[in-house]
Amino acid sequence: MKVAVVQTRWADDPAxxxxxxxxxxxxxxxxxxxxxxxxxxxxxxxxxxxPGQQHLKGRTDTRIPGPVVETFQKLAQSTRTNIVLGSVVEELDDGKYSNTSLFLDRNGSITGRAAKAHVFGNEMVVCRPADALGVVETDFGRIGLAVCSDFWVPESIRVMALAGVHTVFVPGGTLRQNQALMVNALRTTAYLNHVNVVYASSVGLVEGMRGDRVVQIHFAGTSLVVTPEGVTAQAGSARPQILHAALEPPEPHGDGGHWRSLRRPEAYTPLLGPYVGMSRDLAAELRTSLAESGGGTAAPTTNPQEARA
Incomplete structure (x- = not known):
């Protein structure tokens, strides 16, 4: 399987x-x-x-189906190439949103999709979290879609690996202060779960006021292609770039496969029960924090459990 990873730089104009x-x-x-x-x-x-991006409402979010997605469906069809359409803020029919990734096959059909399940930051009060993970059947085997922070929750990638996924595609965004940590985390994820990981990140700066202080969030590229054996391709941190790499499904009896065979599911039942922090309403806490600072950008929701990004 040959992959091309597109590292983009955010433009001032979404067009x-x-x-x-x-x-x-x-x-x-x-x-x-x-x-x-x-x-x-x-x-x-x-x-x-x-922060500071309110002017982009209605410009970087979109409907699915809609003109943006249809543009790439035509490109997938004309180039006979599968496309993991990163993620977009999907406007839902009930006025809520979802951070959604799509898999377009060579015919331009939407054959897979994943909404971010583990929402982060302001997403918690704007977007609806998914209750399932993205596993997609393709003409080169079963692959997974994990949207950004989904990959940080170990169970997400492990569940995909146990479902027979050989490669996980992660549309994400590397924070500048986390660059070294991201590389190590992705390498560890690939090794321990015995999967390939294809990680795509943008380059750009978000800046805005939160209360009386300026908030800056630097996204620093560092897109990667990783196998259980290590990094096979890595982009720089400051410019748009396209990585090309060839991947094979990992050998079933490699080290990662060995760790997987040692599993004892009966020992993991606490994962299905109450956990530390379960009673916290993070979306409500965030809304309160934003209100107290006087600089929130997230729209309130009537039901905190409906928050998702």
Missing amino acids: DGLRNAQLAVEEATGSGDPDVICFPEFFLGPPWYM
């Missing part, structure tokens, strides 16, 4: 971001013959609920 993404598909297919092209989380640009 430019869309054009840049289209050009990236043309470049990726022109410089190779990828089976899958993978975009990062929020490839159109930052979501409106990040």
Whole structure:
């Protein structure tokens, strides 16, 4: 399986971001013959609920189906290439949102999708979390979709591996202060779960006021392709880039497969019961914090349990 990982730089105008993404598909297919092209989380640009981004509401979020998705369905069909359409803030019919990734096959059909299950930051009061993980059947085997912070929760990737996934695609965003940690975490995830991991990140800066202070969030690229044996391709941190890599399903009897065979599910029953922090309402806590600081960007929801990103 040949993959192309698109590392994008956020444009000031989302229309430019869309054009840049289209050009990236043309470049990726022109410089190779990828089976899958993978975009990062929020490839159109930052979501409106990040600090200082309220002007992007209705511009970097979209309906599915809708014109943005249809554009890439046509590209997938014309190039005969599968596309992991990073993630977009999907506007749902009930006025809520979801941080959604799509898998488009070579015919341009949506054959897989995953909404982020483990929402982060302001997403908690804007987006609805998924209750299931993204496992997709493709013409090169079973793959997984994990949207950004989903990969940080160990159970997510392990469940996919146990379902027979050989490669997990992670549309994400590397925070500048976490670069070294991200590389180590992705390598460890691939090794312990005996899967390949394809991770795509954007480059860009989000800046805005929160109360009386300026908040800056730097996204620093560092897209990766990782096998259980280690990193096979890595992008820089400051510019748009396309990584090309060839991947094979990991050998079933490698070290990671060995760890998997030692599992004792009967010892893990606490995972299904109460856990530390279960009674906390993080969305409500965040709304209170934003209200007290006087600088919130997240819209309130009537039911905190409906929050998701």
